[in-house]
Amino acid sequence: MNNSRVQLLKDEVLSDNWYVLRKVTFKYLRKDGIWETQTREAYDRGNGATILLHNTEKNTVILTRQFRMPTYVNGNASGLLIEACAGLLDNDNPEDAIRRETEEETGFVVTNIQKVFEAYMSPGSVTEKLYFFTAEYSDTTEKRVGGGIDEEDIDVLELPLSQAMQMVGQGEIVDGKTIMLLQHLFIQQLLSV
Known part of the structure; x- marks a missing residue:
């Protein structure tokens, strides 16, 4: 530097x-x-990676729901946040880290991931850079039923993309990285029509 x-x-x-x-x-x-x-x-807190899993056949996405203390102390009454799978790199390269996190949080094993962009999420106070990915999933790519390792207490949600986009508009999905990935996927679908 x-x-x-x-x-x-x-x-x-x-x-x-x-x-x-x-x-x-x-x-x-x-x-x-x-x-x-x-x-x-x-x-x-180190750099991280996030991924949006998408099933093109059903046009569904995989999201997670878990308790996030900072949102609770900032007015989120339940503290639960719906978000794209994510985690810190922990000295791995971004692709390896997101494969690990995907399996731990969702139970899905993905192989063909696509990097879509990088972004600083809160550059005024946090050093973290996030690497954003997408990947295809299907019913046959799931390794563990339900996903989510026990100590993290994660719910795995499969939602139609249209419903997830409505949830953004209604304030049910308020996580920045998740909104960015959902909008990216939505725009890509619009451009391919």
């Missing part, structure tokens, strides 16, 4: 209890030529 417009002054670890929260003080060269000292906190 070498940027002539940034001079790091101080990097403090505020917490490394779950992941790492840093307080970084730096000088930043603005467009007008003035060096400005700024302080920001950045939460580093």
Whole structure:
């Protein structure tokens, strides 16, 4: 990381209890030529990957539902969130990590995955970059009935794409990565007509 417009002054670890929260003080060269000292906190939890499983024959998708504490403390009364399968890379490459997470969370074993894009999900405060994938699934690709490893307490949902899109519009699906993948798939279907 070498940027002539940034001079790091101080990097403090505020917490490394779950992941790492840093307080970084730096000088930043603005467009007008003035060096400005700024302080920001950045939460580093590692990079991740997410995938939307799609059955083209039935036009259905596989999503998960699980408890997410941050959503609960921010007003989600049940704390349950419907989302695309996802997980941290844990020192794997994105493709291997998402294959592992897909099997752990959904019970599906997928082989032909397609990378669709990468995105920083909350770049103002979180370092995480997500790698987005899609993959085909069918009734024969499932390895374990129901999926979801016990310690994660995950429900696996199979929904028609049209219903999932309605759930986005009705505020039942509010997870950013999931909305992005659903919209990507929906747009791809529109373009192929």
